[in-house]
Amino acid sequence: xxxxxxxxxxxxxxxxxxxxxxxxxxxxxxxxxxxxxxxxxxxxxxxxxxxxxxxxxxxxxxxxxxxxxxxxxxxxxxxxxxxxxxxxxxxxxxxxxxxxxxxxxxxxxxxxxxxxxxxxxxxxxxxxxxxxxxxxxxxxxxxxxxxxxxxxxxxxxxxxxxxxxxxxxxxxxxxxxxxxxxxxxxxxxxxxxxxxxxxxxxxxxxxxxxxxxxxxxxxxxxxxxxxxxxxxxxxxxxxxxxxxxxxxxxxxxxxxxxxxxxxxxxxxxxxxxxxxxxxxxxxxxxxxxxxxxxxxxxxxx
Numbered sequence: 001x002x003x004x005x006x007x008x009x010x011x012x013x014x015x016x017x018x019x020x021x022x023x024x025x026x027x028x029x030x031x032x033x034x035x036x037x038x039x040x041x042x043x044x045x046x047x048x049x050x051x052x053x054x055x056x057x058x059x060x061x062x063x064x065x066x067x068x069x070x071x072x073x074x075x076x077x078x079x080x081x082x083x084x085x086x087x088x089x090x091x092x093x094x095x096x097x098x099x100x101x102x103x104x105x106x107x108x109x110x111x112x113x114x115x116x117x118x119x120x121x122x123x124x125x126x127x128x129x130x131x132x133x134x135x136x137x138x139x140x141x142x143x144x145x146x147x148x149x150x151x152x153x154x155x156x157x158x159x160x161x162x163x164x165x166x167x168x169x170x171x172x173x174x175x176x177x178x179x180x181x182x183x184x185x186x187x188x189x190x191x192x193x194x195x196x197x198x199x200x201x202x203x204x205x206x207x208x209x210x211x212x213x214x215x216x217x218x219x220x221x222x223x224x225x226x227x228x229x230x231x232x233x234x235x236x237x238x239x240x241x242x243x244x245x246x247x248x249x250x251x252x253x254x255x256x257x258x259x260x261x262x263x264x265x266x267x268x269x270x271x272x273x274x275x276x277x278x279x280x281x282x283x284x285x286x287x288x289x290x291x292x293x294x295x296x297x298x299x300x301x
Contacts, residue, residue, distance in 0.1 A: 001189040002200040005129040006208065007118035008137045008182045008215045009173050011165050014113045016226065017180060017218065018090050022233045023225035024218040026240040029060075033247040037063045040081075040248045041241040052089035060084040063248060104191035107203060111184045117173050118181040129185065137208065139216045140168045148213050153220040162226045182215065 012020065029039040040061045047057035061081040086095040091113035099105045112123045118136055122128040140155050151157065158166040165176075173179065186207055190199035225233065 001187055002204060003129075003133060003185065003187045004204055005134045006137055006182075006184045006186060006211055007134065008139060008184070008211055009117050010139065010180055010182065010215055010219055011168065011172065011176050011178065012180050012219065012222070013178045014091050014115050014180050016178075016222075017113060017182075019228050019230065019233050020218040020222065020225050021090075022237055023228070024214060024221060026237045026244075027221070027224075028214065028217060030240045030244045030247070033244045038244065038248045039063075040245050044237070044241065047087060047089075049087070049089045049092075052092050055087060055089035058084075058086045058088070060086075102190075102192070104189065105199075106187075106189045107207070108187045109184055109207075111182060113180060113182055115178065115180050117179050118183070120181075120183070123183040124185060135208070137212055137215075138173070139212060139219065140172060141170070142212055144212050144216070145209055148209070153216050155216060155219060158220050160222050160226070162223045165222070182211075184211065 010017065029041075032038050033040075040063070041058065042061055043057065043059040045057055047055050049055055060083070062084060063081045080099065080101060083098050083100070084095065087093060093109075093111045095109040095111070097107040110124060114120060114123060121134075155166065155168045158168070160166050168176070186204070188200045188203040188207075190196050190203065192199070228236070
């Protein structure tokens with residue numbers, strides 16, 4: 001298992017980002033969905049954490065078959081999905097990713113948000129992350145894949161009419177007010193012989209790109225969401241979920257949440273191969289994050 005901590009600063013407050021995060025995720029999921037691929041929202045319901053209080057639990061299915069690298073396609077059924085489960089007890093969240101046909105694959109992300117510039121070396125209040133595993137990401141200057149670049153999201157050119165913030169300059173993390181940091185402890189596991197190191201490195205590279213793009217967008221879109229109440233952004237979230245689910249289901253071949261993706265149509269990954277990879281069953285599902293903290297849902301799973 002490869003663990004890293006990412007720290008991403010933004011010219012926002014923690015209270016502001018609570019709205020911006022919900023807006024950004026909903027809009028981004030809808031933008032990335034279409035032709036049977038993208039993000040299908042399966043659950044979005046209230047949840048209660050014994051320490052952090054009330055929050056929200058969401059479950060999504062992410063269909064990305066055509067975007068797999070060539071080596072990964074050798075293991076994947078023609079249609080498959082990644083399950084994302086998230087527990088949002090802002091300013092603390094947990095997100096877990098799994099793949100039904102690879103039980104030894106998982107990604108776990110713990111996040112805390114604080115009003116500082118990434119200077120807290122023990123934000124999770126347990127064992128500090130070794131310095132060599134801490135990555136400070138800069139939404140202004142760190143490169144992102146060229147295909148994701150948009151001039152409207154370039155924070156060196158960005159200016160918010162609502163908040164009068166921007167554009168960001170080189171020393172912004174030391175001088176800008178307000179400022180907050182998203183601390184993310186990411187654990188990637190892909191225990192498949194011969195692929196573990198390559199897969200875990202690739203996962204972290206992709207996660208790094210996703211974090212940079214997502215946090216840039218949250219800032220660049222600030223005039224779209226700033227001033228919304230939590231109730232208003234939840235209504236926006238519901239509206240976008242309907243659009244997103246509709247886009248994903250447009251593909252005539254892709255299954256939806258009412259059908260099983262792991263059917264006997266697996267062209268290159270049969271049951272014998274799965275057993276060699278450590279699979280003892282065709283589906284892995286867990287309603288509770290794998291940690292010492294138990295979560296109690298306000299409604300049945």
